[in-house]
Amino acid sequence: MEILNIVGGYKLEGEVEVSGAKNAILPIMAATLLTRHPCYLEGVPDLIDVKVMGEVIKTLGAEVKKEGDSLYIDPSLAEEKEVQPELTRRLRASNLVMGPLLSRWHRFRVAYPGGCAIGARPLDLHLKGFAAMGATIRESQGFIEATAPRLHGADIHLDFPSVGATENLMMAAVLAEGVTVLRNVAREPEIVDLQNFLNKMGARIQGAGQDVIRIEGVSELRGARHRIIPDRIEAGTFLVAVAATRGKAFVKGAQPEHLAAVIAKLQEMGAYVGCKKDGIYLEVTNRLQAVDCKTLPYPGFPTDMQPQIMALMTTAQGTGIIIESIFENRFHHAAELKRMGADIKIEGRIAVVTGVPALSGAPVEARDLRGAAALVIAGLMAQGLTSVEGVQHLDRGYERLEEKLQSLGAKLWREGTE
Ligand code: EPZ
Secondary structure (H helix, E strand, C coil), X not given: CEEEEEECCCCCEEEEECCECHHHHHHHHHHHHHCCCCEXXXXXXXXXXXXXXXXXXXXXXXXXXXXXXXXXXXXXCCCCCCECHHHHHXXXXXHHHHHHHHHHHCEEEEECCCCECCECCCCHHHHHHHHHCCCXXXXXXXXXXXXXXXXXXXXXXXXXXXXXXXXXXXXXXXXXXXXXXEECCCCCHHHHHHHHHHHHCCCEEECECECEEEEECCCCCCCCEEECXXXXXXXXHHHHHHHHCCCEEEEXXXXXXXXXXXXXXXXXXXXXXXEECCEEEEEXXXXXXCXXXXXXXXXXXXXXXXXXXXXXHXXXXXXXXXXXXCCCCCCHHHHHHHHCCCEEEEEXXXXXXXXXXXXXXXXXXXXXXXXXXXXXXXXXXXECEEEEXXXXXXXXXXXXXXXXXXXXXXXXXXXXXX
C-alpha cells in the first residue's frame, strides 16, 4: 500500500496543464473494436485505467501501443472472447466493450463487474437497451451473456441518464439495421467526444450533448484519428485545490463550458474565476463561504466533484448541505475528513458540513478515486502532516498528480510501505 505524505499550509500558485479526459478515452478505446482498421488517439493520459482498458482490448486480440500521449490500436485481428472477472473487477468501465462486441460479433460474455466503493453500479439499463435492439441476454455464474443475429434499430427511453448505458447503446446502434433513437440520455461532454470519434469512423450519429440521440446504422466503420478532450474533473480538482490553499493559478487547457456548474459554485463561495479560451484562472484571498450543493447529471454539478467540494467546505464560513443524488454510497471520505477535525454530519445521501477554522493533519485512508483527491485537498490546507493511505486510487484517474501539485508549490511526497 503506498502512502502520500502532505505538509499543509502552502498556497498553490502558478500554472498547471490538464491531461486528456479519463472518461472520454475509456469508451473511445472500446469503440475502436467496432472497426477492422487501425485507430490513432492523441492526448491520451497515462493512467492505470487506460492501461487496464488496453489489457482488455489486447485480450480480445487487438494490438495496442502507447507512445507518449498517443495510443495506436489495431483491431484487425480482434475476435470475440470472454472478458474475465480479473479484468472487470479491476476496471468497471471494461463493461463498455459489451456494445462493440455485440455490434461486431453479435455476442459477448462478460464477467459481472459487481459493485465498488461508491455503489452497486448495476447494468440493467445497458441490458434493457440491448434487448430492445434484439439481443437475448442471459446472466449465469457471474457472467452476462448476450447474442443477437444482427441488432436492429429501436426507440429506447432510459429510466436514468446513465453515462455508461448511453455510451454502450450508441456503440450497439452504429452497426445495427435501421435507426435507433435514444431518449433521456446522458449529456456529458464525454458523450459528445464519443459521438465525434464514431462519426469520424463513418457512423451517422446526431444529438449527443442533448437529451435525444439519433443513430442511423451503417454496414461498417473505418479507422480514425482523434484527439481526446481535456479532463474536466481533473481541471475541477485543481481549481478546488488552489481555492483550498487560498492561492491563485491558471489551469491550462480546461474548457470553461465543461465546468459551468463547478465554476458557478466556486464563485458562489467567493472565489474569483476568470474564464479564458485556453483555460481557467482562479484566485482566492479570503475565507470562502459555505454553500449548498446537489449532484446531478450533466450539466448539473458533477458527482465526480462532490468529494472535492466537501473537502473545500470543511473550512468555509458557515454551514452547507451536500446532496449526493447519483451514487448511493459516495461519502466514505467524510469519516476521514472528520479525523482531520472537520464537522460533517451524514444522513443517507445528505451531508451537513459546518466550517471549522482549520483542519489538522492526520493519517487517513482513501477508498476510491475522487475520495482520495478530496483527502489530498484536505491535506494541502491542513496544519501539519497528513498521510493518505490508498493513494494508488489516485493513479487510476490523475496523471502525475504529485508532480503537477509540486509545480504549484505543494509540499508532498510518496512513500512505499511493505
Ligand atoms: C460514469 O460512470 C463515470 N465513469 C463515473 O466516473 C461517473 O461518476 C458517472 O458516469 C456519473 O457521471 C466513466 O465514465 C468511466 P452511470 P457510470 O451509469 O457510467 C445508476 C470517476 O470517478 N445506473 O451514469 O458507471 C448507477 O447505479 C467515475 O471518474 C443504474 O441504475 O455511471 C448510478 O447510481 C466514478 N443502472 C447512476 O445510475 C444502469 O444500468 C449513474 O451511473 C446504469 C447506471
